[in-house]
Amino acid sequence: MIVLKNITKKYQGKSVLFDLSLEISEHETMCILGVSGCGKSTLLKVMAGLELADGGSFEMEEQHVFDIPAEKRGIVYMSQEPLLFPHLNVFENIAFGLRVRKWTNSEVEEKVNALATRLGLTEELMKMPHQLSGGQKQRVNFGRSLIIEPRLILLDEPFGSLDSQTRAEMQQLFHDVRKEKKITALFVTHDIKEALIMGDRIARMDKGQLKVYPNSGAFLNSGDDDVVKELSFWNGVINGEMI
Amino acid sequence: MQGFKKNSAVFLFIAIAVVPVLCGFIYSLLYSVGLAGLLGKGFTLEHWEKLLASSDGLMSIGYTFYLTITTIALSMIMAFAYAWYHFRQPSERSVSKLYLPLLFPPLVAGMAWYFVLSPSGLLSRWSYALGFIQRVEDFPRWVNDDFSFGIILTQFFLVFPIFTLLFLNISKKENLRELYRTALHLGGDKRYFFKNIFLPILWSKGKWVVVLYAIFLMGTYEVTLILGQTNPRTITVFIMEKLSKYNLNDIPQAHAMSVLYSTMMLLFMMILFRLKNWRIA
Numbered sequence: 001m002i003v004l005k006n007i008t009k010k011y012q013g014k015s016v017l018f019d020l021s022l023e024i025s026e027h028e029t030m031c032i033l034g035v036s037g038c039g040k041s042t043l044l045k046v047m048a049g050l051e052l053a054d055g056g057s058f059e060m061e062e063q064h065v066f067d068i069p070a071e072k073r074g075i076v077y078m079s080q081e082p083l084l085f086p087h088l089n090v091f092e093n094i095a096f097g098l099r100v101r102k103w104t105n106s107e108v109e110e111k112v113n114a115l116a117t118r119l120g121l122t123e124e125l126m127k128m129p130h131q132l133s134g135g136q137k138q139r140v141n142f143g144r145s146l147i148i149e150p151r152l153i154l155l156d157e158p159f160g161s162l163d164s165q166t167r168a169e170m171q172q173l174f175h176d177v178r179k180e181k182k183i184t185a186l187f188v189t190h191d192i193k194e195a196l197i198m199g200d201r202i203a204r205m206d207k208g209q210l211k212v213y214p215n216s217g218a219f220l221n222s223g224d225d226d227v228v229k230e231l232s233f234w235n236g237v238i239n240g241e242m243i
Numbered sequence: 244m245q246g247f248k249k250n251s252a253v254f255l256f257i258a259i260a261v262v263p264v265l266c267g268f269i270y271s272l273l274y275s276v277g278l279a280g281l282l283g284k285g286f287t288l289e290h291w292e293k294l295l296a297s298s299d300g301l302m303s304i305g306y307t308f309y310l311t312i313t314t315i316a317l318s319m320i321m322a323f324a325y326a327w328y329h330f331r332q333p334s335e336r337s338v339s340k341l342y343l344p345l346l347f348p349p350l351v352a353g354m355a356w357y358f359v360l361s362p363s364g365l366l367s368r369w370s371y372a373l374g375f376i377q378r379v380e381d382f383p384r385w386v387n388d389d390f391s392f393g394i395i396l397t398q399f400f401l402v403f404p405i406f407t408l409l410f411l412n413i414s415k416k417e418n419l420r421e422l423y424r425t426a427l428h429l430g431g432d433k434r435y436f437f438k439n440i441f442l443p444i445l446w447s448k449g450k451w452v453v454v455l456y457a458i459f460l461m462g463t464y465e466v467t468l469i470l471g472q473t474n475p476r477t478i479t480v481f482i483m484e485k486l487s488k489y490n491l492n493d494i495p496q497a498h499a500m501s502v503l504y505s506t507m508m509l510l511f512m513m514i515l516f517r518l519k520n521w522r523i524a
Contacts, residue, residue: 050424071427083425085440086417087447097429099439148429 001025002152002184007056009042009208016042018208020056024152027182031189031199032210033226039208040188044154047186048077060151074151080160082141084129090140091116091125097148111147118177119143135166142174146181153185159194171197192230196220268505275499282491290495299474299481300500304507306475307461310391314398315457321399322406326414326445327437330423338411341404349401353469356397360385360470386470393470398460405456406449413448414441454515458508478504 002024009017016039024030034040045051047058049070058065065073084093091112092099098108116122119139129137138158145153155174159167175197178185187198195202202219203212213219220227273279277287294300329337347355359365367382376382386393419441426436464479471480478500485497 048428070424071430071432076428077424081421083418083421085422085425085444087440087443096426096431100426100430100435144429 001059001061003057003059004047005057005059007043007046007058008054009039009046009051010054015208017046017053020208020210022203022210022212024184024186027184028200029178029183029185029187029198030212031187031195031202032205033189033192033195033202034205035190038205040205041156043205044077044156044186044188047152048075048154049073050077074148075154076145076148076150076152077154077156078141078145078158079156080158082134082137084132084137084140084144086129088129089125090121090127090129090132093129093140094121094143094147096144101148112143115143115147119173133166134162135170138162138170139173142170142177146177146183149181151184153183155185155187157189158187160189167194174198192226268502271498271501271505275495275502277495280494280498282495290499294496294499294503300496302475303478303481303500304504306391307477307479310394310398310467310477311457311461313395314402314460315453317395317399318402318406319453321403322410323442323445325403325407326410327441329411330414330419330441338408341407344400344404347401348465349397349463350465350469352397352401353466356393356400357386357469360393360396362386387472389472391467391471394467397466397470401466402456402460406453409449409452410445413445417444417448419444454512458512461504461508 002022004020004022007017007020008015020039020043022030032040032043042051046053047065049068053066060073060075065075085096088096094115095108095112098111103111112125113122116125119142121136121139121143124132124136124140129140132140141158159170162170171194177183178198187195189195189198196216196219199216201213202216203210204219204224205211213222220231270279274283275290277283277285277290344352357364361367362379362382362384364386366385367376367379370376370382371379385396422440422444423436426440431439461477462479464477464483467477468480468483471477476484482497482500482504485493485500
């Protein structure tokens with residue numbers, strides 16, 4: 001169980017996160033929706049240890065996470081930019097976390113090959129990052145995060161820079177893998193459709209505060225402005241009013 | 244049109260940069276085997292035999308490598324250390340100071356260090372005035388000395404800022420700060436990042452500049468001329484002496500040394516190009 005209580009964060013006197021509380025169950029993916037600048041990326045960075053919170057607590061499996069250095073939290077942060085290590089090939093990029101943990105070569109080989117097969121990267125293992133497409137890079141990034149079996153994955157609009165087809169493929173892949181590997185994740189996006197595909201639950205962030213909906217249905221029936229706009233758009237398309 | 248422009252640029256490069264050097268190389272080769280020059284009396288290997296038999300010429304080659312490798316190694320270590328320090332504690336002010344030594348031509352830098360380090364120089368005088376030494380002769384020999392301390396220090400002063408600026412630029416361009424964050428999340432600490440990401444990336448992106456600068460450094464002679472001993476001397480000083488002496492019989496040896504040095508560098512570069520993935524970590 002992941003529990004955030006009364007998290008606050010200010011930048012130059014301006015509140016970005018205000019008394020924010022949140023609970024995420026094990027193996028659950030929660031999607032956070034919000035406009036740019038509403039504080040959703042800051043929340044992930046605070047949880048990952050990239051930023052310090054001004055107040056509040058963060059517990060994971062009854063451990064106080066704020067007391068643990070970033071490299072020992074077992075939390076992986078995935079951003080929009082895949083940021084692969086440019087001097088390492090795909091195999092070594094995926095294997096990075098295992099090498100840090102001093103796994104033997106045979107163990108690394110076995111685990112990387114299995115994951116690469118699952119992610120459709122077997123043909124790419126010996127390629128360097130500059131030889132990959134945007135979608136392939138994000139797959140490698142995903143594999144690199146997944147292979148160390150993190151306690152929590154924080155995804156900060158990870159598919160935001162991909163074209164629509166690759167994005168749909170990656171959404172499907174993440175959806176399947178998260179169920180298969182029982183991942184606990186916090187997924188930040190501004191795309192309602194993506195949130196509905198990815199999340200077990202959805203939350204809306206506004207001015208540093210969160211409103212969490214118990215399920216997708218509750219979110220769709222909430223009267224949220226963006227949901228209403230999106231639904232009326234698609235109804236319009238279906239009824240031929242938009243063509 | 245695009246193809247014409249590209250071909251013209253290649254042609255211009257070959258005409259200006261390659262042809263004169265190639266002509267010079269061929270002329271030196273012919274001169275060294277007696278087929279060109281004032282004293283050329285037909286094909287002979289006499290000058291090559293003289294050069295290779297004399298300890299003087301071979302010592303010059305060894306000495307040049309010693310100076311270059313020591314200077315480059317020291318500069319690289321310090322540049323890596325500075326780049327890491329700057330990575331941890333960024334400061335634009337400290338970087339701007341690095342441009343200062345680059346304003347000094349090697350000749351001026353050599354003279355400046357001579358006035359600082361020589362037995363009659365500033366350090367020696369201050370040491371005497373402050374009572375650290377009893378006589379000026381007690382001051383350690385740091386110029387024209389056996390270990391070429393003065394030369395290495397001066398060359399370090401000229402090379403270190405270039406390598407540091409190179410590594411700092413690579414660090415920025417390759418987004419190392421973000422890669423550090425990524426490595427941290429995957430469990431790597433500062434030490435692991437330094438050894439497995441920071442150093443290998445700086446090296447893999449900067450190695451060709453380092454090698455080319457080492458070759459350039461081997462070809463300079465001002466600093467070694469001012470701060471070096473008469474013997475051993477660097478290849479460039481050796482060639483200069485043989486060329487400018489009154490003994491015309493020595494000139495073919497200068498050409499032979501030029502050919503030998505150029506061939507060695509060419510072979511060295513060819514080997515490096517074949518070893519595609521040479522790395523330090």
